[in-house]
Amino acid sequence: MIIVFIVLREDTLTPRNRLVTHYLTLGIKKAASIATRALATGKPHHAQWLITRKCNYRCAGCNVWKEQDPRELETAEIKKGLDILKKIGIVDLVLSGGEPLLRDDIGEILDYASRFFVTTVCDNGSMAAQKIESLRNVDFVAISIDSLDEAKNDSIKNVPGAWKKAMEAVESLHNEGISVSVTPTISQKNLYEMIDITNYFTQKGVPVWYCLYSYDVSMDEKQLFRIGKANDEFVIKDKQGMINLCNSLIKMKKKNKTILMTNKLLKTVRSLYNEDGRTWKCKALSNFLVVDHLGRIAGCHGHNSAGSIFDLPKNWDSQEFKQLRETYRNCTQCNYLCYVFYSLQGSPSGYFSLALDQWKNAKVLFK
Numbered sequence: 001m002i003i004v005f006i007v008l009r010e011d012t013l014t015p016r017n018r019l020v021t022h023y024l025t026l027g028i029k030k031a032a033s034i035a036t037r038a039l040a041t042g043k044p045h046h047a048q049w050l051i052t053r054k055c056n057y058r059c060a061g062c063n064v065w066k067e068q069d070p071r072e073l074e075t076a077e078i079k080k081g082l083d084i085l086k087k088i089g090i091v092d093l094v095l096s097g098g099e100p101l102l103r104d105d106i107g108e109i110l111d112y113a114s115r116f117f118v119t120t121v122c123d124n125g126s127m128a129a130q131k132i133e134s135l136r137n138v139d140f141v142a143i144s145i146d147s148l149d150e151a152k153n154d155s156i157k158n159v160p161g162a163w164k165k166a167m168e169a170v171e172s173l174h175n176e177g178i179s180v181s182v183t184p185t186i187s188q189k190n191l192y193e194m195i196d197i198t199n200y201f202t203q204k205g206v207p208v209w210y211c212l213y214s215y216d217v218s219m220d221e222k223q224l225f226r227i228g229k230a231n232d233e234f235v236i237k238d239k240q241g242m243i244n245l246c247n248s249l250i251k252m253k254k255k256n257k258t259i260l261m262t263n264k265l266l267k268t269v270r271s272l273y274n275e276d277g278r279t280w281k282c283k284a285l286s287n288f289l290v291v292d293h294l295g296r297i298a299g300c301h302g303h304n305s306a307g308s309i310f311d312l313p314k315n316w317d318s319q320e321f322k323q324l325r326e327t328y329r330n331c332t333q334c335n336y337l338c339y340v341f342y343s344l345q346g347s348p349s350g351y352f353s354l355a356l357d358q359w360k361n362a363k364v365l366f367k
């Protein structure tokens with residue numbers, strides 16, 4: 001690729017080649033910058049930014065839609081915050097909400113973020129097909145589909161037509177060459193469907209990542225924001241069923257390159273449901289942090305704000321943050337899967353084991 005840059009003079013490039021060289025340059029710069037940050041120790045590597053608190057769905061296991069807030073940061077403030085996240089070492093960024101694609105400036109935000117981070121944007125399935133041009137540069141678009149059964153999916157989302165829209169979005173994005181993945185939330189409602197869901201999408205070349213139903217146990221007024229709502233129908237009661245699912249996915253991963261969950265994470269989840277229990281220490285505010293729609297940060301959404309993103313570089317090594325990290329290390333309040341994943345794999349050694357786990361998926365991940 002480097003030879004191409006040396007041989008082709010700017011004035012000899014066709015518009016298409018100019019575009020290609022632009023993206024190649026961006027790709028090389030981004031890869032080099034990401035590698036440098038990924039190898040740095042004592043830095044957070046993952047951030048989840050809930051860029052809006054607006055949502056057009058009413059999911060049965062979620063609190064966000066009930067507690068919407070029209071306020072959000074301006075585009076320029078988001079870009080400033082992204083510069084700060086890059087400075088403190090973030091490699092991997094997830095933009096979610098609410099429904100992040102409801103923001104009019106989402107294309108501009110994603111283009112900016114994708115220059116520096118491995119960027120994922122979440123969509124409940126309602127918006128992606130209408131925003132294809134905004135999604136061209138993003139590394140992953142994660143579409144939430146909880147069942148292959150249309151009626152069941154729509155009852156979980158609490159919106160008629162949700163399934164149809166989400167399935168069409170996956171197909172459109174896949175056909176457009178955009179890296180789309182499907183992210184079902186595993187709960188008692190769909191536990192026995194997970195293998196079918198996995199086979200259905202991965203056989204079409206669409207990778208699958210999972211969320212695990214969890215809810216905010218404390219419902220503390222001081223927590224940064226609330227996501228998961230306690231719903232008895234969703235709580236996984238069949239522990240052996242969950243262990244069997246983890247075992248099956250570990251086995252399937254040997255042949256199936258598009259199951260993105262790592263063996264390490266699957267084994268950790270399996271332990272949660274057998275007699276071993278919780279086998280990890282939470283690395284909130286060490287390996288990862290969250291940012292809310294107003295730019296407030298915290299180790300995770302279940303605890304009080306630790307200040308503004310705009311104060312971050314100077315606060316990161318403060319005594320207050322050190323104490324908070326110690327508290328979070330001993331916290332056992334949630335099993336949100338992304339927090340478990342980044343506690344396990346959001347460090348240089350974690351990235352090494354992630355690379356080993358996912359090397360067969362390189363073609364999928366870097367297409």
Ligand code: SF4
Pocket residue numbers: 055056057058059062063064065097098099124
């Ligand atoms: S789970 Fe997502 S899409 Fe569903 S109501 Fe909550 S924020 Fe909206």
Ligand code: SF4
Pocket residue numbers: 282283284299300301302303328329331332333334335336339
């Ligand atoms: S276990 Fe970690 S991520 Fe979960 S509430 Fe506690 S500090 Fe937050």
